[in-house]
Amino acid sequence: xxxxxxxxxxxxxxxxxxxxxxxxxxxxxxxxxxxxxxxxxxxxxxxxxxxxxxxxxxxxxxxxxxxxxxxxxxxxxxxxxxxxxxxxxxxxxxxxxxxxxxxxxxxxxxxxxx
Amino acid sequence: xxxxxxxxxxxxxxxxxxxxxxxxxxxxxxxxxxxxxxxxxxxxxxxxxxxxxxxxxxxxxxxxxxxxxxxxxxxxxxxxxxxxxxxxxxxxxxxxxxxxxxxxxxxxxxxxx
Numbered sequence: 716x717x718x719x720x721x722x723x724x725x726x727x728x729x730x731x732x733x734x735x736x737x738x739x740x741x742x743x744x745x746x747x748x749x750x751x752x753x754x755x756x757x758x759x760x761x762x763x764x765x766x767x768x769x770x771x772x773x774x775x776x777x778x779x780x781x782x783x784x785x786x787x788x789x790x791x792x793x794x795x796x797x798x799x800x801x802x803x804x805x806x807x808x809x810x811x812x813x814x815x816x817x818x819x820x821x822x823x824x825x826x827x828x829x
Numbered sequence: 830x831x832x833x834x835x836x837x838x839x840x841x842x843x844x845x846x847x848x849x850x851x852x853x854x855x856x857x858x859x860x861x862x863x864x865x866x867x868x869x870x871x872x873x874x875x876x877x878x879x880x881x882x883x884x885x886x887x888x889x890x891x892x893x894x895x896x897x898x899x900x901x902x903x904x905x906x907x908x909x910x911x912x913x914x915x916x917x918x919x920x921x922x923x924x925x926x927x928x929x930x931x932x933x934x935x936x937x938x939x940x941x942x
Contacts, residue, residue: 719872746927746928748928748929748930750930750932756934757932757933757934757935758873758919758921758930758932758935759932760929760930760931763927763928763929765927770927771925771927771929806872806873808873808930810928813926813927813928814861814923814924814925814926814927814928814929815861815880815926815928816928817863817875817878818875818928818930819875820865820872820873820874821872822871822872823872
């Protein structure tokens with residue numbers, strides 16, 4: 716079964732540094748998402764992306780965050796200047812058809828900000 | 830604001846016991862409903878989904894869930910759990926076409942052999 720893949724599995728970064736989390740969605744999927752889960756808390760929606768633009772973003776997704784689909788396969792989340800509170804598990808997901816199809820998740824990237 | 834609540838934070842059962850995990854959502858319009866499972870060290874996997882039609886839906890590994898619109902609930906059930914069902918279970922809803930998932934806080938299930 717096709718999978719969503721995320722790299723790296725664990726990223727340790729100094730506060731204030733930029734970090735890029737990478738995702739390869741399933742190839743025929745059109746909708747892409749980032750979620751995060753702070754330890755002990757709910758999985759929270761960050762942003763959705765469709766047709767090469769952001770379709771929805773949460774309050775968490777402020778100016779420090781950006782997403783990009785630089786080529787036909789990768790989908791990246793950039794955090795420009797990381798804060799301690801950005802430490803979390805970040806999940807990428809993709810779906811064929813937005814809310815009308817289930818989302819498939821990657822294994823996640825554990826981001827630790829020191 | 831739309832939200833999802835799961836009644837139990839941690840459930841401990843013995844093998845062969847029956848399971849019911851509660852899930853309620855707050856949204857008055859049309860919803861798509863999901864249960865995801867996360868086994869230790871693995872990614873979120875879809876257990877089952879409800880979009881429309883028969884409110885009793887069957888998923889993988891013997892799980893089922895019932896959508897009760899009047900109660901805004903989508904409880905997950907399994908008649909007889911196994912040790913391999915030990916995992917974290919997440920209820921989630923989609924309320925818009927773009928597909929933003931709103932998750933509950935998760936229920937950790939521990940099954941004792």
